Amino acid sequence: MSLTTFRAGAQPLGVSHTKVTVPTLGEMKRQAKPISALTAYDYATARLADEAGIDLLLVGDSLAMVVLGHENTLSVTVDEMLHHTRAVRSAVRRALVVADMPFGSYHGTVAEGVANAVRFVKEAGAEAVKIEGPRTELVRALTEAEIPVIGHLGLTPQSINRMGGYRVQARTAETVRQLEADARSLARAGAGAIVLEGVPREAAAQITAALTIPTIGIGAGPDCDGQILVFHDLVNLTFAPAAKFVRRYADAGALFRSAIERYREDVEHRAFPADAESYHLSSGERRALGMEAELQAEAEAEDAIANRDALQEWTS
Ligand code: KIV
Numbered sequence: 397m398s399l400t401t402f403r404a405g406a407q408p409l410g411v412s413h414t415k416v417t418v419p420t421l422g423e424m425k426r427q428a429k430p431i432s433a434l435t436a437y438d439y440a441t442a443r444l445a446d447e448a449g450i451d452l453l454l455v456g457d458s459l460a461m462v463v464l465g466h467e468n469t470l471s472v473t474v475d476e477m478l479h480h481t482r483a484v485r486s487a488v489r490r491a492l493v494v495a496d497m498p499f500g501s502y503h504g505t506v507a508e509g510v511a512n513a514v515r516f517v518k519e520a521g522a523e524a525v526k527i528e529g530p531r532t533e534l535v536r537a538l539t540e541a542e543i544p545v546i547g548h549l550g551l552t553p554q555s556i557n558r559m560g561g562y563r564v565q566a567r568t569a570e571t572v573r574q575l576e577a578d579a580r581s582l583a584r585a586g587a588g589a590i591v592l593e594g595v596p597r598e599a600a601a602q603i604t605a606a607l608t609i610p611t612i613g614i615g616a617g618p619d620c621d622g623q624i625l626v627f628h629d630l631v632n633l634t635f636a637p638a639a640k641f642v643r644r645y646a647d648a649g650a651l652f653r654s655a656i657e658r659y660r661e662d663v664e665h666r667a668f669p670a671d672a673e674s675y676h677l678s679s680g681e682r683r684a685l686g687m688e689a690e691l692q693a694e695a696e697a698e699d700a701i702a703n704r705d706a707l708q709e710w711t712s
Pocket residue numbers: 435454455456457458459496591593614624625626
């Protein structure tokens with residue numbers, strides 16, 4: 397058991413308490429205010445990120461890799477994504493909660509895509525969904541169904557088999573033009589923002605300038621309207637060298653490892669738990685259980701401590 401009640405005023409100073417919505421993202425772009433975004437998959441980290449003032453929390457399908465230990469994102473299911481989205485939703489008060497639609501959940505008909513997106517809103521409380529690729533017809537249908545959509549272009553991890561690996565995209569003038577055309581058509585279809593992943597800085601800057609909706613970059617340079625990172629990359633809870641675009645802000649891996657090792661050692665040396673970390677019976681109940689000998693020993697030990705303290709006070 398662990399208590400999880402909300403504290404009033406948990407946001408740091410200078411962070412607005414106003415709920416972030418998809419229109420807020422557009423307003424932030426108009427005001428040239430950078431959008432901070434991070435992935436989140438569980439209650440505790442989502443709550444920390446929300447209380448730290450992050451604007452957008454994405455329940456990314458990257459959870460397949462960083463939380464479930466799968467090789468890539470393709471295997472995660474709608475039910476697994478719903479489960480984690482619910483946990484994040486219950487932690488968050490201010491940030492926009494976006495659910496990533498997993499591979500296969502929107503690759504069939506538009507009607508199937510809409511039906512799966514409805515589940516994220518209805519069953520998990522998502523406030524927007526994210527889909528990969530230039531799927532303008534689906535974005536239009538979702539928008540008509542009142543489900544805000546975030547697009548995702550460039551390096552789209554669900555296309556790993558087609559791309560042949562995780563490679564920086566849009567490296568030629570022609571592919572930059574195509575990327576911009578895709579971004580423009582997603583915006584026209586109603587997307588509220590577009591994640592640009594793994595593209596050259598210059599391409600991201602050109603697309604950001606061309607759109608009225610915000611771009612949120614990951615491995616796309618500093619000129620996007622916002623930035624997103626995978627939480628586990630940010631705090632070093634991964635087990636591989638970081639990609640070029642990752643900045644590690646903490647070493648939670650080392651912190652957790654040391655805490656777990658110290659706990660194990662304390663258990664092995666019977667140093668945990670201490671008497672002060674234990675619950676006790678009242679002396680009446682202990683007497684009723686025939687524990688007079690321990691009570692007597694405790695009383696003598698207490699007397700010895702009191703006598704020692706008195707002597708020290710008298711001689712000092
Ligand atoms: O799943 C994910 O974490 C993502 C972000 C990296 C944008 O799609």
